Structures are given as C-alpha cells and as structure tokens.
Amino acid sequence: MKLIRKDLLRKTYLAAACVLLISAAGTQAAAQSDAVLANVMKMTGKLIAQGKNNQPIGQFNLKTYRVEEISLQKSVAVELQGKLVNVDRAWRITVTGGPFPVRALPAVIWIGDVPAGNGAENERLSEISVLVFDRSLLREGAVIALSYGENKNNREELPEKLRMTGK
Amino acid sequence: MNSRSRIYSLSVLILVLLALTLGERFVLAQGSDPGSPGPLSVTREEYNFGDTAFNPTGFPGPVELAASIHYPTSLSAGPYPVILLLHGRHATCYLGGTALLQWPCTQNGSQSIPSYKGYDYLSEVLASHGYVVVSISANGINARDNQVRDLGALARAELIQKHLDILNGFNTTGGAPFGTRFVGKFDLTRIGTMGHSRGGEGVVRHFVLNSAQGSPYGIKAVFPLAPVDFNRFAVNGSALSVLLPYCDGDVSDLQGVHFYDDARYNVAGDLSPKHYILVMGANHNFYNTIWSPSSPFPGSADDWLAFVPGGHSDGQCGTIMGNHRLSETQQRGTGLAYMAAFFRAYVGGETQFVPVLTGDAPPPPSATTNELFVSYHAPDDPDLRLDVNRLLDSTNLTTNTLGGAATPTDLSPYDLCGGAAPQPATCLPGEPNARQPHTTPSARSNKRGLSQLRMGWNSITGMYGNELPGGTRNVSGFEAVQFRVSVNFADVRNLDDMAQELRIVLTDSAGNSSSVRVGDHSGALYFPPGSVGPVPKVVLNTVRVPLTAFQGVNLNTVRSVQFKFDQRAAGALLITDVAFASAPR
Numbered sequence: 001m002k003l004i005r006k007d008l009l010r011k012t013y014l015a016a017a018c019v020l021l022i023s024a025a026g027t028q029a030a031a032q033s034d035a036v037l038a039n040v041m042k043m044t045g046k047l048i049a050q051g052k053n054n055q056p057i058g059q060f061n062l063k064t065y066r067v068e069e070i071s072l073q074k075s076v077a078v079e080l081q082g083k084l085v086n087v088d089r090a091w092r093i094t095v096t097g098g099p100f101p102v103r104a105l106p107a108v109i110w111i112g113d114v115p116a117g118n119g120a121e122n123e124r125l126s127e128i129s130v131l132v133f134d135r136s137l138l139r140e141g142a143v144i145a146l147s148y149g150e151n152k153n154n155r156e157e158l159p160e161k162l163r164m165t166g167k
Numbered sequence: 168m169n170s171r172s173r174i175y176s177l178s179v180l181i182l183v184l185l186a187l188t189l190g191e192r193f194v195l196a197q198g199s200d201p202g203s204p205g206p207l208s209v210t211r212e213e214y215n216f217g218d219t220a221f222n223p224t225g226f227p228g229p230v231e232l233a234a235s236i237h238y239p240t241s242l243s244a245g246p247y248p249v250i251l252l253l254h255g256r257h258a259t260c261y262l263g264g265t266a267l268l269q270w271p272c273t274q275n276g277s278q279s280i281p282s283y284k285g286y287d288y289l290s291e292v293l294a295s296h297g298y299v300v301v302s303i304s305a306n307g308i309n310a311r312d313n314q315v316r317d318l319g320a321l322a323r324a325e326l327i328q329k330h331l332d333i334l335n336g337f338n339t340t341g342g343a344p345f346g347t348r349f350v351g352k353f354d355l356t357r358i359g360t361m362g363h364s365r366g367g368e369g370v371v372r373h374f375v376l377n378s379a380q381g382s383p384y385g386i387k388a389v390f391p392l393a394p395v396d397f398n399r400f401a402v403n404g405s406a407l408s409v410l411l412p413y414c415d416g417d418v419s420d421l422q423g424v425h426f427y428d429d430a431r432y433n434v435a436g437d438l439s440p441k442h443y444i445l446v447m448g449a450n451h452n453f454y455n456t457i458w459s460p461s462s463p464f465p466g467s468a469d470d471w472l473a474f475v476p477g478g479h480s481d482g483q484c485g486t487i488m489g490n491h492r493l494s495e496t497q498q499r500g501t502g503l504a505y506m507a508a509f510f511r512a513y514v515g516g517e518t519q520f521v522p523v524l525t526g527d528a529p530p531p532p533s534a535t536t537n538e539l540f541v542s543y544h545a546p547d548d549p550d551l552r553l554d555v556n557r558l559l560d561s562t563n564l565t566t567n568t569l570g571g572a573a574t575p576t577d578l579s580p581y582d583l584c585g586g587a588a589p590q591p592a593t594c595l596p597g598e599p600n601a602r603q604p605h606t607t608p609s610a611r612s613n614k615r616g617l618s619q620l621r622m623g624w625n626s627i628t629g630m631y632g633n634e635l636p637g638g639t640r641n642v643s644g645f646e647a648v649q650f651r652v653s654v655n656f657a658d659v660r661n662l663d664d665m666a667q668e669l670r671i672v673l674t675d676s677a678g679n680s681s682s683v684r685v686g687d688h689s690g691a692l693y694f695p696p697g698s699v700g701p702v703p704k705v706v707l708n709t710v711r712v713p714l715t716a717f718q719g720v721n722l723n724t725v726r727s728v729q730f731k732f733d734q735r736a737a738g739a740l741l742i743t744d745v746a747f748a749s750a751p752r
Contacts, residue, residue, distance in 0.1 A: 034226075034316055035225050035227060037314070038227035038314045041314060059476055099265070099266065101466075101474065102257055102266065102466060103257075103470070104256050104365050104417045104451070105419075106313050106318060121268050122268075123268055123269040123274075124265075125258070125266060125267065148417075148474065149419075149610070150608070151600070153599055154476070154700075
C-alpha cells in the first residue's frame with residue numbers, strides 16, 4: 001500500500017501543469033516558466049484520444065474529453081521529482097461541458113485518483129484544459145473527473161472513461 | 168449671565184473653535200456605528216487608461232488600468248487617507264445572458280463585467296467620513312490567472328502597486344482625467360487595502376511586494392475578504408483582519424484563516440493587531456453587488472446554492488425553513504460594519520471603533536446581525552499581550568510558554584494536532600478539509616496549519632491548568648484573559664445543537680480563586696451548525712473575558728489559569744492561544 005501511495009504521489013508531482021523553476025532568480029524564473037507554459041497551452045496539438053458523449057450530466061454539465069499531444073519546438077525545463085528535466089512533449093487534457101463557473105478555487109482535472117493539475121477555462125467557459133508532462137498518467141480506462149479545489153470527495157466524473165485508442 | 172450659562176456658552180465656543188480648526192476630522196470623530204453614513208457629501212468618478220495598459224511581470228496577457236474613485240466632494244481638507252479595494256475572480260465579459268472569460272472583451276458586442284463597482288456601498292460610506300476610496304478593475308488578470316503558477320497573486324500585487332503609482336501622480340503633479348484636483352489630497356502614508364476572494368490574497372501579496380520595495384507606500388491595514396490563501400504569504404507589521412463567511416460555497420474551506428494563524432508568532436515584536444470575523448450566515452458572493460443574484464450581469468450566483476451539491480437542504484446555510492442565511496443587504500451590512508471599523512480605526516486613527524474589532528463591543532447596528540464571532544490577537548507588546556500557552560509544540564503540553572507547568576486532569580485525549588510534524592496534519596481525522604479550515608492544505612504551499620490542543624473530558628473532574636511562574640504573575644495591567652476555542656463536532660461527547668460550557672478560574676498566590684463561566688461572556692462554545700458538504704466547520708473563535716469579572720482575586724499575583732470542565736458531564740474542544748491581552752492603543 002505504501003508503494004502504491006508513493007507511486008501515486010510521484011505521478012501527482014510529475015503531472016503538475018505549472019511548476020516552479022527554483023533558482024536564485026526566483027520570481028523572474030517563475031515568470032519565465034509561466035510564460036513558457038502559457039505558450040505551450042496555446043499550441044496546436046495532435047488529437048490522440050477523444051470521447052463521444054454529448055449529453056451533459058451532473059452539476060457541471062460535463063460531456064466528454066479529448067487528449068492532444070503537443071510536440072515542443074524547443075525542450076522545456078520542468079521540475080520533476082525535485083529535479084529540472086528537459087521535456088519535448090506535453091499532453092493537453094480537455095474536459096468539455098459547462099458553462100463552467102469562474103470562481104476563486106481553481107478547477108482540477110483528475111485522472112483516476114491523481115489530480116492532473118489546475119485547469120484553465122476557455123473563453124466561452126465550455127472547456128477546461130490542463131497540461132501534463134508524464135505520459136504514464138494517461139492510463140487506459142481511468143476515470144476522468146473534475147472538482148474545484150483539490151477536493152477528492154466532490155469530484156464529478158465524466159460518463160466515459162479514458163480510451164487512449166479512440167478518437 | 169449666571170455661571171451655568173457662562174459654562175454652557177464657553178463649551179459651545181470651544182466646540183465651535185475645535186470644529187473650525189480640526190475641520191472635517193472633528194466631525195468625523197462623532198458617532199459610534201462605523202458603518203453609518205458620515206456627514207460629508209461624496210463624489211464618485213472613474214479613470215480608465217485602457218484595456219491593455221498594463222503588463223504584470225510574466226503574465227500571459229494585458230490588464231486594464233481602470234478604477235472608480237469615491238472622495239469627499241468638497242476636498243476642503245486633506246490630505247485624506249486612502250483605501251484601495253480589489254475584487255476577485257469572476258467572469259470578465261458578457262454577451263446577452265452569457266458570461267465569458269476573455270480580455271479584452273472581443274466577442275462581437277460583448278461588454279465588460281464591472282466587478283470593481285461591487286463595493287460602492289462601502290466606498291460611499293468611507294468617503295462620507297473623509298476617506299478616498301479607489302476600487303480597481305482586474306478583469307485582465309481574471310481572464311488568465313489560472314495559467315500562472317501562483318494563480319495570479321503577484322500580478323494582482325503589481326496591479327495594486329501600479330494604481331498607487333497612478334494615485335501618487337494625481338497627488339503630486341496631477342494628470343488626466345482629473346487635472347490638479349487631487350494634488351496634495353491623498354495621504355499615501357496612510358493606506359488600507361481590501362481584497363475579495365483571490366483579491367484577498369492579492370492585497371496580502373501586495374503588502375509583501377510593497378515591503379520588498381522599501382515600503383514606498385504606507386500600508387497600515389490589510390483586509391482579506393473571504394480570501395484564498397494559495398501561497399501562504401503573511402502580513403506582519405500592519406493591522407490585519409480577515410472576514411470568513413461560514414456559508415462560503417466557493418472558498419468553502421475558509422483557507423483565508425491561514426492569514427491570521429500564520430502571522431501570530433512568526434515575527435517577534437510584531438506590533439500589529441490581527442483579527443478575523445466569522446459571519447455565520449454569509450456566503451462568498453453577496454459581498455459584491457455585481458456577483459450577487461440581484462445583479463443584472465451574467466455570472467452572478469448564490470455560491471452556496473450554486474456550488475455545494477445539496478446545499479439548499481442545509482439547516483444553517485440552505486433555504487429550508489429555519490435557515491440562518493443573511494440576505495444580500497444584511498450580508499453587506501456585516502462587511503460594511505467591520506471593514507469600515509477596521510479602516511477607520513487603523514488607517515484613520517478613529518480608535519473608538521477598536522472595541523468592535525476586539526469583540527469587546529457587540530456588532531454595531533450596521534452589521535444587521537449578531538450571528539458572528541470576532542477573534543483578536545494582540546500586538547506582541549509586553550504591555551498588551553502575555554502569552555500563557557501558545558500550544559505550538561509538544562513541550563507546551565507539559566510546560567507552557569511562560570515556563571510554568573501545563574497540567575491536564577482527567578482529560579482524554581490531550582494532544583496537539585494540526586501543526587508542524589510530527590503532529591497529525593488534521594485534528595478531525597476522517598472529516599473533509601473544508602470542515603477544518605485551520606488545517607486545510609494550500610494549493611501552492613506545503614505549510615502546515617494551526618497547532619491546536621485537542622482535548623476532552625468524561626466527567627466533571629476534568630481540568631486544564633497553566634501555572635504562571637514568579638515574575639509573570641502581575642496581570643493587573645491587562646484587560647482580559649482570552650483563548651481561541653471550537654467545539655469538536657466530530658466527538659460524540661458534544662451533543663448536537665448544544666453549546667458547551669466551562670469555567671475559567673484564576674488563582675492568586677494567597678490561594679484566593681475566582682471563576683467565571685465562559686458562556687456568560689461569549690457564545691464561542693456553540694455546536695458548529697450545518698450538515699451538508701463543507702459544514703459543520705471547526706473554526707476556533709476568541710473567548711475574551713474581562714479581568715474585572717474575576718472578583719476577590721489579586722490580579723497582581725495570579726499564579727494559575729485553569730479551565731474547569733464541570734458544567735457539562737462530557738465534552739471535547741480544540742483550544743489555542745491562551746493569553747492575557749489588551750486592546751491595541
């Protein structure tokens with residue numbers, strides 16, 4: 001159980017969408033990192049998985065999901081397990097539905113029991129997306145869920161599980 | 168003219184002379200309700216330098232520079248203290264009945280949602296008492312703050328500082344759109360800031376930013392309103408007050424209590440007072456008129472009903488008969504009363520309002536309700552505060568902060584929880600974080616929460632005592648003995664809906680004792696109400712008992728403070744911050 005918990009924690013850490021570059025230049029480095037990740041979020045990705053449901057369910061009128069793979073033109077330094085690692089790919093997970101409320105607590109997308117990170121809404125408030133840098137987080141058959149704040153008990157699950165082979 | 172008439176005439180003359188010399192400030196000193204409108208007429212104007220006029224460091228989009236400004240119309244006195252308000256995260260634009268999150272508002276025909284107008288009810292009252300109140304717009308930040316790691320805290324801080332720079336310009340050389348109207352009219356050495364929701368963390372982050380820049384602006388008071396605290400910055404060296412709405416459906420874990428808890432002991436000699444107000448029937452959004460259901464703008468909601476599944480059925484926060492929810496107007500009254508009291512006391516020097524903030528005076532009429540609790544942490548001044556037991560680590564279970572013995576009798580459990588490891592991270596295992604605000608995790612910090620004494624009793628022999636060693640026993644100079652406490656709703660020894668009770672016993676060196684029942688002075692031993700989602704909650708509120716209530720004991724030689732649990736057969740409490748304390752002067 002301890003090993004499983006550690007593995008989940010490691011995946012949580014790896015899956016952080018926004019990470020801090022720890023350096024003597026603290027705030028400036030963090031600002032650069034934020035800018036880089038914001039740019040990555042806007043990049044076009046290759047659709048590698050997508051659900052089909054179009055019937056809204058639950059409190060957030062959740063519908064479906066899609067997963068896009070983004071190839072980075074230049075590798076990006078992200079903090080993984082306390083170390084700076086250069087990555088050249090990212091995956092953007094998007095949940096659709098809404099209109100999602102604009103509120104103080106950030107939306108969190110879950111893949112199974114792992115919070116993939118804080119999501120960013122689109123302008124029409126019909127989608128919430130998060131970037132992950134660890135492909136292993138995208139487990140076949142995992143439940144995809146949404147909460148506000150990292151609130152495991154208040155997750156709302158999408159009607160479809162993650163199918164990486166479907167699009 | 169007889170002597171009485173001469174005295175009366177002389178008194179009137181003195182009053183007139185005072186009014187003429189002190190002007191508006193003398194007029195302002197009258198009145199006991201901080202939220203009641205003042206005598207000055209008020210003008211409201213706006214400035215707007217464009218939707219893309221400002222670029223916070225590293226922020227993925229431009230931000231507007233726009234604000235409203237309320238001020239005394241005549242501007243005959245001054246310079247006036249300045250209060251700056253910052254709204255929180257909300258939809259930024261709308262098209263018809265649809266809310267949008269973009270900046271600028273580029274959808275065909277979409278317009279901006281003016282969240283900054285949502286505190287006009289506060290601005291008008293403060294300005295009528297001689298304050299300049301600026302409420303700044305932050306839609307550009309709201310549109311993209313979920314794309315940055317700190318969720319916009321630094322961007323908000325920089326935006327506030329930018330607006331202060333703008334005000335500085337108006338104050339020194341003048342400038343469009345006001346010309347020279349405000350030259351010499353702003354006292355930028357006396358500034359208060361209020362931020363709502365993410366704006367609440369924004370004003371805290373701004374305080375830290377301003378300090379790091381050498382304090383070019385004199386921030387005297389910081390008021391996070393229903394705030395988030397993702398990053399766990401702290402305010403020290405400036406008065407702090409946090410408002411926590413018990414029925415907050417958005418920031419439902421009341422994480423903003425960390426601002427108070429984190430700032431109590433982290434800086435030795437911190438002379439600033441700290442407060443929080445827990446408003447039992449309040450939600451998150453009603454404090455902003457634009458965010459409330461009565462608003463004509465899309466995106467408004469009763470957050471408790473909109474965000475808490477099944478929330479309507481809760482007996483405290485829901486809509487069923489007997490609920491304790493405040494209306495929009497009532498709730499704004501609580502904000503008006505306590506924000507006005509706070510700023511008028513600590514920015515304006517109107518010290519007659521301090522008792523409202525310490526809880527020594529009841530809620531004023533403008534608060535519209537008595538269902539609220541005020542907590543107070545005195546400045547770290549030996550004349551104002553004597554910490555008997557801070558209850559920070561395990562040594563405090565046997566030896567208190569003064570070096571005297573801490574003694575439990577027939578208590579079970581008797582341990583610390585919530586604070587630094589190896590304490591357990593939470594005090595109510597199995598309960599959701601939202602029900603335990605003092606220990607709720609932070610989104611961008613690994614900091615632990617409030618260290619609390621977790622204790623219970625099974626018979627009326629239960630007792631918790633703290634000895635005062637020689638040299639610390641003269642407490643006659645303090646106003647009150649106080650501590651923070653919550654009934655532990657998760658312990659079955661506390662009966663649903665039944666308040667707890669205990670006696671405080673002071674004993675002097677001669678063996679004389681005097682006791683007071685807490686319930687005669689405070690309602691803080693209530694059983695936390697509610698049953699759905701994030702309620703009930705344990706929030707530790709200050710019990711403050713005046714030392715004048717302890718008759719027959721020599722306050723110059725108090726050797727022990729005891730809590731005797733002989734009023735109820737059994738019970739369980741969470742306790743911290745046992746101290747003698749006085750109000751700030």
